[in-house]
Amino acid sequence: DIVLTQSPASLAVSLGQRATISCRASESVDSYGNSFMHWYQQKPGQPPKLLIYRASNLESGIPARFSGSGSRTDFTLTINPVEADDVATYYCQQSNEDPYTFGGGTKLEIK
Amino acid sequence: EVKLVESGGGLVKPGGSLKLSCAASGFTFSSYAMSWVRQTPEKRLEWVASISSGGSTYYPDSVKGRFTISRDNARNILYLQMSSLRSEDTAMYYCASLTAAWFAYWGQGTLVTVSA
Numbered sequence: 001d002i003v004l005t006q007s008p009a010s011l012a013v014s015l016g017q018r019a020t021i022s023c024r025a026s027e028s029v030d031s032y033g034n035s036f037m038h039w040y041q042q043k044p045g046q047p048p049k050l051l052i053y054r055a056s057n058l059e060s061g062i063p064a065r066f067s068g069s070g071s072r073t074d075f076t077l078t079i080n081p082v083e084a085d086d087v088a089t090y091y092c093q094q095s096n097e098d099p100y101t102f103g104g105g106t107k108l109e110i111k
Numbered sequence: 112e113v114k115l116v117e118s119g120g121g122l123v124k125p126g127g128s129l130k131l132s133c134a135a136s137g138f139t140f141s142s143y144a145m146s147w148v149r150q151t152p153e154k155r156l157e158w159v160a161s162i163s164s165g166g167s168t169y170y171p172d173s174v175k176g177r178f179t180i181s182r183d184n185a186r187n188i189l190y191l192q193m194s195s196l197r198s199e200d201t202a203m204y205y206c207a208s209l210t211a212a213w214f215a216y217w218g219q220g221t222l223v224t225v226s227a
Binding site: 049054091101 | 154155156157158169171172205210211212213214215216217218219220
């Protein structure tokens with residue numbers, strides 16, 4: 001199975017500043033010129049919500065403050081600028097290989 | 112508006128069975144692959160099962176042979192039949208639509224607790 005390691009496990013960022021979350025895969029999640037890495041946001045008491053698909057594509061309705069980058073084994077979710085509503089846990093997920101797997105999550109708080 | 116509403120969760124003894132349902136609306140259910148994803152009490156997310164629009168099914172090894180995903184396209188309902196349940200199956204179970212290879216829409220979840 002592909003293991004996804006997120007870092008940091010938690011971070012505190014001041015309003016208006018940048019938040020950067022990393023996701024490292026145990027093997028490449030690239031195929032056919034695409035990176036099959038996706039990002040989700042989960043607020044307390046709610047289900048996860050898709051933010052970014054295929055590494056860098058913003059899901060419809062998601063603010064442009066969110067962006068994704070990376071390829072092969074190293075991926076980044078950036079939130080810039082951070083707003084109070086962004087307090088949540090963020091997860092990466094790969095779908096290049098069965099079984100689909102998720103990272104352990106990164107909890108974002110406001111400093 | 113896409114809506115996914117899960118039901119059927121509850122308390123079950125180890126070795127027992129439970130069937131979850133997910134009522135879908137707001138999209139052409141029969142055209143989409145669907146999945147179940149669970150979240151453990153430790154907040155870990157785990158893919159549990161997927162079914163294509165044509166009915167092909169996929170499972171991770173952790174549930175293969177114990178869980179069965181199915182769908183009723185006439186009634187827009189997704190199912191997950193779970194048997195031989197173990198304590199490690201305790202989780203919130205989410206129904207999710209699978210667009211290409213990512214989980215685009217999620218329901219609110221139904222809680223399954225496996226305990227004696």
